[in-house]
Amino acid sequence: MKIVNFAEKNSELNRFVAEIRDIHIQQDRLRFRKNLERIGEVMSYEISKDFRYSEKLVTTPLGTARVNTADDKIVIGTILRAGIPYHQGFLNYFDRAENAFVSAYRKYKDKLNFEIFIEYIASPRIDGKILILTDPMLATGGSMELSYRALLTKGEPEHIHIASVIASQKAIEYITTHFPEEKTTVWVGAIDPDLNEHSYIVPGLGDAGDLAYGEKE
Ligand SMILES: O=P(O)(O)OC[C@H]1O[C@H](OP(=O)(O)OP(=O)(O)O)[C@H](O)[C@@H]1O
Ligand SMILES: O=c1cc[nH]c(=O)[nH]1
Numbered sequence: 001m002k003i004v005n006f007a008e009k010n011s012e013l014n015r016f017v018a019e020i021r022d023i024h025i026q027q028d029r030l031r032f033r034k035n036l037e038r039i040g041e042v043m044s045y046e047i048s049k050d051f052r053y054s055e056k057l058v059t060t061p062l063g064t065a066r067v068n069t070a071d072d073k074i075v076i077g078t079i080l081r082a083g084i085p086y087h088q089g090f091l092n093y094f095d096r097a098e099n100a101f102v103s104a105y106r107k108y109k110d111k112l113n114f115e116i117f118i119e120y121i122a123s124p125r126i127d128g129k130i131l132i133l134t135d136p137m138l139a140t141g142g143s144m145e146l147s148y149r150a151l152l153t154k155g156e157p158e159h160i161h162i163a164s165v166i167a168s169q170k171a172i173e174y175i176t177t178h179f180p181e182e183k184t185t186v187w188v189g190a191i192d193p194d195l196n197e198h199s200y201i202v203p204g205l206g207d208a209g210d211l212a213y214g215e216k217e
């Protein structure tokens, strides 16, 4: 399985990731959401290099230009809530893509133990399409896997791109054993070493959904 870790190369994307992590900057919700969106845009550009292209003829006012454009059918799938601004970044580039939304939430039995529940799914058919699953945080990898399984009720994608901003090392291992090896690619802004006892990524950034939209009850 190909795993692309953007932190291994220096680029402006690192600054966006640094800002969403930084306790002095991340409280600015508008900037937090905008940075998730910008990271989605940068990742879209990189992922687009893996698509299939063919030459098209474009009529300009002065003649005909030959342009290589992508032929793949793309579905951007997102996990609520923190996925929303990140999703928008992908949609800014893949503006002709179809879209899927899944809700996944942690239901705590006590302070430390939780189950993940999927209650809502809105998706087109995904057979033979390129499915880009976007969620800024991959902590245990459980929400991503369950969301993928929920989307499989809508067909079998040709390829799956998993895009996250911060993943734990454990989640990367989880994804490599729970997604089809031959047709999954993982794109992450950074891979962090630890999960704490609440299964939050350490150092991570905290709760992405709360930082984007405010605390919930
Ligand atoms: O890999 P996992 O262990 O499943 O954790 C990751 C999930 O946690 C976050 O969502 P959260 O449950 O905080 O929901 P929210 O976006 O509504 O805050 C994140 O956006 C992922 O969906
Ligand atoms: O570190 C984590 C884990 C789950 N959800 C988050 O937003 N952050």
Ligand SMILES: [Mg+2]
Pocket (backbone or CB within 6 Å): 082, 207, 208, 209, 210
């Ligand atoms: Mg959250």
